[in-house]
Amino acid sequence: MTERPLSVVGHFVTRVDGYDKAYGRTKYTADVSLPETLHVQMLTSPYAHAKINHIDTSRIWDVQGVRAVVTGNDFPIRVGPLVADRMPLAVDKVRYYGEPVALVIANKPHQAKAACNKIKVSYEQLPVINSPQEAMQNESVLIHEQLNDYKLQVEGICAVPNTNIANHTKIRKGDMEKGWKNSDKIVEAEFSFSPSDHAALETRAVRAEILPDGRVMIYTSSQGPFYVKKLLSQFLKIDEGKISVQTSMLGGAFGGKGCVQLEFLAYLASKAVGGKMVRLVNSREQDMVTSPVHIGLHAKVKLGADSAGKLQAASYEFLFDGGAYSDMGAGISKAGAVDCTGPYKIDNVHCDSYCMYTNHPYATSFRGFGHPEQAFAMERTMDMLAKELAMDPLELRMINAIKPGDTTPTQVHLNASNLGDLPSCLRKLKTLTDYKETKSKITKEGKIRTIGISAFWKTSSTPPNATAGVILTFNTDGSINLNCGAVELGQGSKTVLAQILAERLQMDMKKINVTFEVSTEYDPHQWKTVASSTTYLAGRAVLAAADDIIRQLKQIGSVALRCSPDDLNVGQRLIYLKDSPEYNMKIKDVVVAYKYPNGNSVGGLVIGKGSHVVRHLTPLDPHTGFGKPGPQWTVGAQAVETEYDPKTHAYRIIKAATVLDAGKVINPALAIGQMRGGMYLGLSWASRESFSFDEQAIVCNPSFRSYDVMRIQDHPDYLVDFVETPLVDGPYGARGIGEYGVIGMAGALANSLSQASSCNINQLPIIPETIWKLTKGDKQ
Amino acid sequence: MDKGYFNLVDFRANGVPYQLFVRNADTLLHILREELGLMSVKPGCENGDCGSCTVLMDNVPVNACHMLAVEADSHHITTIEGLEDTKLQEAFIANHALQCGYCTPGFILNAHALLSHHPDADEQKINEWLESNICRCTGYQEIKEAIQTVQKELEGNG
Numbered sequence: 001m002t003e004r005p006l007s008v009v010g011h012f013v014t015r016v017d018g019y020d021k022a023y024g025r026t027k028y029t030a031d032v033s034l035p036e037t038l039h040v041q042m043l044t045s046p047y048a049h050a051k052i053n054h055i056d057t058s059r060i061w062d063v064q065g066v067r068a069v070v071t072g073n074d075f076p077i078r079v080g081p082l083v084a085d086r087m088p089l090a091v092d093k094v095r096y097y098g099e100p101v102a103l104v105i106a107n108k109p110h111q112a113k114a115a116c117n118k119i120k121v122s123y124e125q126l127p128v129i130n131s132p133q134e135a136m137q138n139e140s141v142l143i144h145e146q147l148n149d150y151k152l153q154v155e156g157i158c159a160v161p162n163t164n165i166a167n168h169t170k171i172r173k174g175d176m177e178k179g180w181k182n183s184d185k186i187v188e189a190e191f192s193f194s195p196s197d198h199a200a201l202e203t204r205a206v207r208a209e210i211l212p213d214g215r216v217m218i219y220t221s222s223q224g225p226f227y228v229k230k231l232l233s234q235f236l237k238i239d240e241g242k243i244s245v246q247t248s249m250l251g252g253a254f255g256g257k258g259c260v261q262l263e264f265l266a267y268l269a270s271k272a273v274g275g276k277m278v279r280l281v282n283s284r285e286q287d288m289v290t291s292p293v294h295i296g297l298h299a300k301v302k303l304g305a306d307s308a309g310k311l312q313a314a315s316y317e318f319l320f321d322g323g324a325y326s327d328m329g330a331g332i333s334k335a336g337a338v339d340c341t342g343p344y345k346i347d348n349v350h351c352d353s354y355c356m357y358t359n360h361p362y363a364t365s366f367r368g369f370g371h372p373e374q375a376f377a378m379e380r381t382m383d384m385l386a387k388e389l390a391m392d393p394l395e396l397r398m399i400n401a402i403k404p405g406d407t408t409p410t411q412v413h414l415n416a417s418n419l420g421d422l423p424s425c426l427r428k429l430k431t432l433t434d435y436k437e438t439k440s441k442i443t444k445e446g447k448i449r450t451i452g453i454s455a456f457w458k459t460s461s462t463p464p465n466a467t468a469g470v471i472l473t474f475n476t477d478g479s480i481n482l483n484c485g486a487v488e489l490g491q492g493s494k495t496v497l498a499q500i501l502a503e504r505l506q507m508d509m510k511k512i513n514v515t516f517e518v519s520t521e522y523d524p525h526q527w528k529t530v531a532s533s534t535t536y537l538a539g540r541a542v543l544a545a546a547d548d549i550i551r552q553l554k555q556i557g558s559v560a561l562r563c564s565p566d567d568l569n570v571g572q573r574l575i576y577l578k579d580s581p582e583y584n585m586k587i588k589d590v591v592v593a594y595k596y597p598n599g600n601s602v603g604g605l606v607i608g609k610g611s612h613v614v615r616h617l618t619p620l621d622p623h624t625g626f627g628k629p630g631p632q633w634t635v636g637a638q639a640v641e642t643e644y645d646p647k648t649h650a651y652r653i654i655k656a657a658t659v660l661d662a663g664k665v666i667n668p669a670l671a672i673g674q675m676r677g678g679m680y681l682g683l684s685w686a687s688r689e690s691f692s693f694d695e696q697a698i699v700c701n702p703s704f705r706s707y708d709v710m711r712i713q714d715h716p717d718y719l720v721d722f723v724e725t726p727l728v729d730g731p732y733g734a735r736g737i738g739e740y741g742v743i744g745m746a747g748a749l750a751n752s753l754s755q756a757s758s759c760n761i762n763q764l765p766i767i768p769e770t771i772w773k774l775t776k777g778d779k780q
Numbered sequence: 781m782d783k784g785y786f787n788l789v790d791f792r793a794n795g796v797p798y799q800l801f802v803r804n805a806d807t808l809l810h811i812l813r814e815e816l817g818l819m820s821v822k823p824g825c826e827n828g829d830c831g832s833c834t835v836l837m838d839n840v841p842v843n844a845c846h847m848l849a850v851e852a853d854s855h856h857i858t859t860i861e862g863l864e865d866t867k868l869q870e871a872f873i874a875n876h877a878l879q880c881g882y883c884t885p886g887f888i889l890n891a892h893a894l895l896s897h898h899p900d901a902d903e904q905k906i907n908e909w910l911e912s913n914i915c916r917c918t919g920y921q922e923i924k925e926a927i928q929t930v931q932k933e934l935e936g937n938g
Contacts (some may be wrong), residue, residue: 014873017881023861024861028822202824251882571883608816669910676921715919
């Protein structure tokens with residue numbers, strides 16, 4: 001039987017949420033303003049590390065409209081996704097600048113704010129840990145004295161008591177001694193960058209109320225409404241069934257909205273005012289430092305290769321700057337370790353990856369989950385090795401590209417399905433960027449144009465039981481409602497899922513209504529909308545639900561059309577005989593029971609259900625890292641072309657390119673958009689985004705005035721192309737793609753500018769001052 | 781204690797006349813959202829840095845967070861709810877110039893003002909006008925392409 005050509009999957013389809021968004025009609029969490037809502041304001045810490053001696057709230061009542069105040073002692077319980085190490089409001093001491101210390105609830109936002117200013121907190125400053133290296137070396141300052149007593153929430157996280165280590169992941173593969181012995185060239189380098197921010201334009205917001213029968217209603221800008229429910233239930237000791245979490249569309253997330261922070265605070269605030277509806281919205285400054293940030297890193301990398309350039313050994317030490325609490329930072333340090341080599345075959349690998357507690361704002365997931373960070377270090381080292389070998393950087397990557405039959409650092413066997421095709425990506429990148437050689441060209445004005453490249457890979461580090469589910473119901477006109485727990489944060493998941501359904505049912509996209517909001521009350525459970533896993537997990541669930549519907553339609557159809565269900569096909573809104581389509585009936589006549597001409601009815605409602613769970617994942621062995629961390633590895637190659645002015649050290653980014661093995665591109669326009677947006681985020685981070693800390697670990701730039709991001713005049717030409725090596729168990733062969741555009745950008749940018757400026761740029765962000773400092777007397 | 785801190789403002793929003801008592805300290809952003817319910821006007825930084833709350837005052841783009849509500853007195857305010865007969869919305873959809881959609885009303889209003897003041901704006905002019913607005917999802921290129929598509933259409937019609 002020949003396969004039917006795809007009519008919706010793989011085609012340009014307009015976003016299902018496009019009209020609402022272009023006309024300003026999409027409602028985000030803080031856009032709902034109900035009467036009688038009270039407003040919450042946070043008081044945050046002015047110090048990065050200090051004892052709290054006393055909190056005096058007596059003066060707040062001078063302000064009209066104040067309803068209640070909450071401090072840490074009202075809920076002195078440690079919460080957290082991986083290690084339960086954080087009190088929602090600080091108790092006894094604060095551990096980062098911006099940490100929530102108290103909440104004031106008032107009738108109006110300005111009243112709550114005015115009252116907050118009247119709270120007097122007496123602090124006693126403590127010595128600060130201002131970098132992950134200090135955290136490792138200086139054991140006299142412990143950020144968490146009682147780390148030993150903290151509850152580990154998941155398997156595979158190793159916090160080390162009496163240190164500042166929140167997690168230590170070890171990778172031990174092969175024989176290092178042999179690897180170094182077989183290496184003719186060895187390069188070593190250190191890399192560092194400070195934490196930065198996701199800076200989604202919608203700041204995090206939440207509304208909460210507690211109903212008279214004890215039900216807790218949460219409306220939150222979260223990537224994981226089901227996860228919010230789980231953690232609230234666990235730490236507040238409320239049955240999950242009594243908690244309802246609802247999430248509307250998100251105004252950007254980039255990993256930053258996967259944390260559970262404000263939800264606890266809003267619950268406590270509502271409780272303090274007898275369960276009334278309260279609203280808590282981060283200011284930009286709070287969103288940048290009080291809520292979790294993008295992780296920082298200090299890394300040491302050592303690579304060895306034989307004279308032909310074949311990699312023989314690699315060792316890594318990652319000190320992630322997890323900040324004051326581990327949140328997802330502990331998981332990021334693990335995810336960075338399991339893919340530490342990048343997409344290269346290396347048989348001898350040694351990696352120690354640590355998540356360090358520091359007195360910085362705490363980190364949570366950021367698009368790429370540990371990969372943009374470690375890839376910067378690895379891809380720079382690859383270029384340094386290429387230079388040492390006098391080899392073309394692209395050629396070095398080509399000869400070491402990981403292939404089916406090889407194993408990952410945690411010794412997962414790779415095959416032609418669970419691994420994308422890197423050599424094809426590199427070849428396409430060469431054509432796409434007109435890459436001849438990386439030697440720099442000098443322009444008429446004396447500026448230097450250089451292409452830097454990078455390669456990347458990533459698996460989705462999900463829990464071994466990550467799931468998604470889909471429910472399909474019909475309207476009486478035969479159109480379908482698709483309910484799913486995937487959150488729309490701009491990535492286009494709702495559109496992609498509708499396309500997958502339209503393809504399977506051979507149906508017009510316009511006849512599919514996707515619910516935009518997610519409610520834990522009426523949508524099936526989904527782990528979270530993170531880790532580039534939605535197209536795979538929820539996409540598979542859509543297929544299962546569609547097949548469930550087809551089965552039901554054929555069954556009822558077989559009764560009405562007097563044939564066997566196997567004789568029937570479903571498509572074009574009809575159920576019809578395969579060999580004689582003139583025998584058919586409309587789907588709409590079946591979906592709310594089929595009625596015979598005499599009035600008798602059969603069938604009932606047609607409701608489709610489907611779910612999918614990742615399979616065969618295992619926790620890692622704590623001594624060697626052996627284990628299967630994720631279902632598949634998406635790979636790709638990237639390039640950045642810059643024009644550098646050697647006089648001023650200023651530069652322009654001219655071009656940025658990505659070639660990704662997407663498995664199957666479900667929607668070309670959305671996929672290109674994801675790659676462009678990913679490149680933008682990676683370039684903005686690498687070229688200018690960073691928190692600057694003073695000696696007391698105070699963040700000096702928590703606003704868009706002083707925290708620079710790329711704007712419209714800075715954008716390069718984006719070039720995007722795809723390779724399609726199907727993932728056998730992916731929907732129509734699709735792999736996860738959402739995070740990938742970010743991963744190699746910092747490496748490619750730094751490689752380009754290192755070559756142009758003839759110095760090793762091994763730190764971020766790369767502002768002209770960075771290059772100026774490095775070129776001053778530090779020429780290679 | 782709030783007595784004496786209020787003033788009457790008289791202005792039009794999307795053509796509709798309003799007379800409101802506002803706190804002197806209330807920003808235009810706050811009033812548009814919380815009093816008029818025009819939720820397309822998005823707070824992004826409340827510091828004039830991101831452009832998400834861009835509205836048009838007498839067809840000139842301004843940051844609603846950077847203006848007091850009392851300053852809107854006797855002016856015409858336009859939000860995207862009041863933006864009619866523009867091809868920009870369709871062009872943003874067709875060019876995939878939006879993802880999460882949060883910055884979109886601000887960009888479209890700013891671009892609308894740009895095209896009404898400078899229909900033949902070149903790339904540099906587009907950059908000058910739109911550098912006030914931050915988008916974190918797209919690569920900006922799509923946004924520029926959407927505006928240029930509309931420029932071409934207008935040229936064709938003119």
